[in-house]
Amino acid sequence: MPSSDPLPGLFVTIDGPSGIGKSTTARTLHALLTQDGHNSHLTCEPSGGPIGTLARELTEQVTGPALACLYAADRYHHLENEIRPAMATGKIVITDRYLLSGLVMQQFDGVDPAFIRGINADIDRPDVAVVLDADPHVITGRLAARGKHNRFQRITASSFLEAHLYRKATEELTAAGYPVLRLDCTQISPEQAADHIRDALAGPIATLSVGTS
Numbered sequence: 402m403p404s405s406d407p408l409p410g411l412f413v414t415i416d417g418p419s420g421i422g423k424s425t426t427a428r429t430l431h432a433l434l435t436q437d438g439h440n441s442h443l444t445c446e447p448s449g450g451p452i453g454t455l456a457r458e459l460t461e462q463v464t465g466p467a468l469a470c471l472y473a474a475d476r477y478h479h480l481e482n483e484i485r486p487a488m489a490t491g492k493i494v495i496t497d498r499y500l501l502s503g504l505v506m507q508q509f510d511g512v513d514p515a516f517i518r519g520i521n522a523d524i525d526r527p528d529v530a531v532v533l534d535a536d537p538h539v540i541t542g543r544l545a546a547r548g549k550h551n552r553f554q555r556i557t558a559s560s561f562l563e564a565h566l567y568r569k570a571t572e573e574l575t576a577a578g579y580p581v582l583r584l585d586c587t588q589i590s591p592e593q594a595a596d597h598i599r600d601a602l603a604g605p606i607a608t609l610s611v612g613t614s
């Protein structure tokens with residue numbers, strides 16, 4: 402069930418194509434917020450919990466709706482056991498990947514986004530959903546330099562398909578009132594990207610009801 406009462410912390414998600422710089426930007430943002438004296442908690446999906454670990458292990462062999470359900474199950478478990486408890490103590494929670502990753506990546510297996518929206522209907526809505534975008538040629542280069550982690554990333558021209566699907570899914574979520582912050586990081590460093598996000602968080606941080614320092 403989604404939490405009915407707003408929790409005192411702040412919930413920030415970072416999504417975008419594989420290799421674009423999510424993990425680097427999330428780590429840098431976490432460090433910046435910590436430097437500023439905020440209590441920040443960095444996490445990711447699939448999570449390090451039992452379902453997330455299983456989902457990561459099974460991504461090579463399991464496909465379609467079954468894999469989609471595993472990722473969604475991990476998301477509910479992650480919310481219940483890590484994200485909400487951290488937010489309840491006033492922390493700024495940053496997760497590297499969330500709903501948008503499911504909406505996009507499961508389309509590689511032919512899963513209808515409506516199915517993904519359905520099984521994720523009860524997840525918590527982030528306060529800010531950051532989506533990193535970039536020129537697909539640049540994403541391809543970063544992914545190749547970083548190394549490919551799984552079958553999705555080994556598909557020919559996967560970065561082009563991911564970038565296209567992320568743009569489409571982002572437009573749909575924005576139109577549905579989702580709090581999206583889209584950031585083109587083709588030509589900016591992870592430090593500059595994290596700085597932009599920190600600036601965008603200044604307003605929501607000022608409204609935190611529990612001190613986070």
Ligand SMILES: Nc1ncnc2c1ncn2[C@@H]1O[C@H](COP(=O)(O)OP(=O)(O)O)[C@@H](O)[C@H]1O
Nearest residue numbers: 419420421422423424425543547586589590591
């Ligand atoms: N803004 C950026 N500009 C240039 N290179 C970047 C940027 N962000 C990340 N990188 C580099 O791109 C590669 C992939 O970054 P990573 O954070 O692992 O991506 P993701 O988590 O999105 O898969 C890494 O080698 C990283 O150093």
Ligand SMILES: Cc1cn([C@H]2C[C@H](O)[C@@H](COP(=O)(O)OP(=O)(O)O)O2)c(=O)[nH]c1=O
Nearest residue numbers: 419420446447472498499502503506550553
């Ligand atoms: C959260 C989530 C991740 N995934 C996939 C996308 C990634 O290929 C994989 C996570 O792998 P990971 O190595 O963490 O991603 P990255 O290459 O960006 O560092 O899980 C889904 O397919 N659906 C989801 O809902």
